[in-house]
Amino acid sequence: MESVLNTNEPPSDGRKSITFKVNPNTNQMIATEINARLRTIRDKVESQERLTMDDGLFLYQPDVPLHEVGELADLVRQRMNGNVAYYNINTHLNPTNVCVYRCRFCAFRADLRDPKGYAMDDEQVIARGQEATDNGCTEMHIVGGLHHQRPYEWYRGVLSTLSENFPKLHLKAWTPVEINWFEFQTKNSTEWVMNDMREAGLGSLPGGGAEIFHPEVRDQICEHKANTHAWFHTHRTAHQLGIRSNCTMLYGHIEQAYHRVDHLLRLRELQDETGGFQVFIPLAFHPENTKLSHLKKPSALDDLRNVAVSRLLLDNIQHIKAYWIMLGIGTAQTALSYGADDIDGTVRHELIYHDAGATTPEFLSVDRIRELIIEAGRVPVERNTIYQEVIRDPNDFSNWSIGETLPVS
């Protein structure tokens, strides 16, 4: 039987689908076939041979036992990152939620005259920087909407205000969707925007705006914003300029296994070329208050399978992040045995997931994060955004310095 892939366009390696033998009475894959294929994949993983599109499609099949997929991913995690799990002390800043676009999965955006809409002024931005510094943050994660009436200088000003007042804070800012908007506003190239933003304080790029790259899905969930080509062009340019970046995949909405594998392989391809991605973050779709609110949130089983399959396919990206805000604490802890080696940070002021129904806390203390990691059997290590170890003054928590550079790809 053909697995359900329903696509018109072949994936990066030219395969369209994969055929499985199924038991006609149960419609489930035959155990002997599952075992044989798993053995082949295990051999490849053990000998560090690259997995293919077919392997990825197979590993995503719900009939393939999750614990076996997790065990393989755990092997890779252990080999790449040892017994360590990383976290950071960070905060979020969404300078505005007003947005010209209307992505169907987004509960965060607001219209220009919506009472929920806001755009921060300098004073508010500085207050957030001060709060972050007082709490010992090393990173500020900055993304938001594309405001109809805020010029490029306003966005640039967010970074320059923060970097002038809080020079130690690493500013991980703007997705390719924003960079693309700035190109449109300034009529300048990606490279120009990136250099200008770097001058203003940009340290690295977050992984957002990736959603699902395949046009069959992208055209249905966010057809107007920066397309797949623009997303890759932005990250390639960043990497060429020596700016590191993260990458993501938004799963659990209308996409199928085939689109997920295609997405992961496209990321692997760019990483082969530039080596500039530090970490991959699978993002579970939260449907509440979105145009896709009729859909069910992905299950914990699906979350863990996504962590594991991404660890296995993305053999050239050093870290996989189990973002606790989105997965929930229990699943994030379990994910540390399914391929993940990072759980993100303390996170204050998260809006994107909480607007979409996330019930996780809005903040975790450092002690709690370390406790979660230890409970999961790993050694907690604080990192900064670009994966350098952070050393804290034991008598003054907000006083920190940079130690060793940790493994990056």
Ligand code: V47
């Ligand atoms: O691009 C938006 C996603 C992304 C929803 O780089 C949603 O370290 C689920 O990129 N349900 C932005 N997901 C967030 C992001 C991110 C998060 C954490 C760490 C890093 C990093 C990056 O959030 C968007 C979109 O894919 N998103 N709405 C939703 N309802």
Ligand code: SF4
């Ligand atoms: Fe705007 Fe980003 Fe929401 Fe899309 S995901 S509507 S670009 S804020």
